[in-house]
Amino acid sequence: MSERKPLRVAMIGTAFMGRAHSQAWHTAPRFFDLALEPVPAVIVGTSAKRTEEQARMLGWAEASTDWRAVVERDDIDLVDICSPGDTHAEIAIAALESGKHVLCEKPLANSVEEAERMVGAAERAFAMSASIAMCGFSYRQTPALSLARQFIAEGRLGAIRHVRASYLQDWLSDADAPLSWRLDRSKAGSGSLGDIGAHSIDIAQWLTGQAIVEVSATMRTFVADRPMGVAAAGLGGVAIGGAPRGPVTVDDAVAFTATLSGGALGVFEATRMATGRRNANRVEVNGDRGSVAFDFERMNELEYFDGRSVDKRAEGFRRILVTDPTHPYASNWWPTGHGLGYEHLFTHQVVDVVRAVADRAVPSPSFAEALDVQRVLAAVQASSAARSMATTVKRTPE
Ligand code: SOE
Numbered sequence: 001m002s003e004r005k006p007l008r009v010a011m012i013g014t015a016f017m018g019r020a021h022s023q024a025w026h027t028a029p030r031f032f033d034l035a036l037e038p039v040p041a042v043i044v045g046t047s048a049k050r051t052e053e054q055a056r057m058l059g060w061a062e063a064s065t066d067w068r069a070v071v072e073r074d075d076i077d078l079v080d081i082c083s084p085g086d087t088h089a090e091i092a093i094a095a096l097e098s099g100k101h102v103l104c105e106k107p108l109a110n111s112v113e114e115a116e117r118m119v120g121a122a123e124r125a126f127a128m129s130a131s132i133a134m135c136g137f138s139y140r141q142t143p144a145l146s147l148a149r150q151f152i153a154e155g156r157l158g159a160i161r162h163v164r165a166s167y168l169q170d171w172l173s174d175a176d177a178p179l180s181w182r183l184d185r186s187k188a189g190s191g192s193l194g195d196i197g198a199h200s201i202d203i204a205q206w207l208t209g210q211a212i213v214e215v216s217a218t219m220r221t222f223v224a225d226r227p228m229g230v231a232a233a234g235l236g237g238v239a240i241g242g243a244p245r246g247p248v249t250v251d252d253a254v255a256f257t258a259t260l261s262g263g264a265l266g267v268f269e270a271t272r273m274a275t276g277r278r279n280a281n282r283v284e285v286n287g288d289r290g291s292v293a294f295d296f297e298r299m300n301e302l303e304y305f306d307g308r309s310v311d312k313r314a315e316g317f318r319r320i321l322v323t324d325p326t327h328p329y330a331s332n333w334w335p336t337g338h339g340l341g342y343e344h345l346f347t348h349q350v351v352d353v354v355r356a357v358a359d360r361a362v363p364s365p366s367f368a369e370a371l372d373v374q375r376v377l378a379a380v381q382a383s384s385a386a387r388s389m390a391t392t393v394k395r396t397p398e
Helices: 018-032 048-058 067-072 086-095 113-128 141-153 192-208 342-359 366-384
Strands: 003-014 034-046 060-066 076-081 101-105 133-136 160-168 213-221 225-227 245-247 253-260 267-270 280-287 291-295 299-307 318-321
Touching: 003 018, 003 067, 018 034, 018 048, 018 342, 034 067, 034 342, 048 060, 048 318, 060 067, 067 086, 076 086, 086 101, 086 113, 113 133, 113 366, 133 342, 133 366, 141 192, 141 291, 141 299, 160 192, 160 253, 192 213, 192 253, 192 267, 192 280, 192 366, 213 225, 213 366, 253 366, 267 366
Parallel strands: 003 034, 003 076, 034 060, 076 101, 101 133, 160 267
Antiparallel strands: 160 280, 213 253, 225 245, 253 267, 280 291, 291 299, 299 318
């Protein structure tokens, strides 16, 4: 038996993120030296049958359908929120007010107003009981992106001029892919923008240390209605044969330019309709001395260009295989060259959250950092709605 003090976890959500977080709660204490031992205590869902099945499958001691009762229990220390965005504020605030630590999936909320209330609750809880509140922008925990951030902080890239980020998926390319909660504005807040564009916004600000201060955006919904569906293991669910169609109330795609506080120019794109691109979460940063480039579809690699090299004939982007023990998080895994996968991000996220709890430290990404992303999401939506920067291209009349 472990000598470590337990950290008893209740997780809300049984679907994709619930499964990813579950494996992380089990794996993190086996591979990393943690001061506390996470205990997967209660999993909470909406259907009793599915929640009990998932408790058995994913290794949770108990199943419940009553999140309110669970967050008030004295034998729970941390609440992990993996449910749709419209539930985040209510659950997180209730958990923080009853003295729990909180890990909440991204985007933090469905509106700036909700996110502000969550930050207020997090600040009060930290002051009162050192309760921590972290948001799950899990791509920060990719070893290659952590290395990119170290390079930028060390000045290897020099003054940052460009941030180019695109997050491309294709699970909505088929116009008959079913209507899931991710396509319902009242549940998800927005579409590609909040679901995946939020990751790019967070990565851009975190990598460069610069805030996005101005945006000019266009959003598009290509498929206005879709067949009703049922949840399934994949992202989109499964359409019910002959089902009626319901309206899509979010964006399918968004593109925007941005100005960053240090003067860098940002170009962003997010879509779940980039046919053939499965999870191409890409970012490139160019400075006056060097560049880095990353694509999650090759998540173990970071491209790095060192513009100060003396051997000009051999100059070019080099591919760093980010699996050496000197690379972030890598020393706890496999021998050099034996790569990591998507699930490792969540394991690293648990490591970071448990360390913040043990150290009584403000975690990163904090709720305040996630509110900052929320403000950018709101500005992008406002800019697109106002079409403020849209200028019609003048053409010769036919
Ligand atoms: C769906 O587009 C999704 O599951 C996102 O919600 C996640 O944040 C991303 O990591 C993978 O794709």
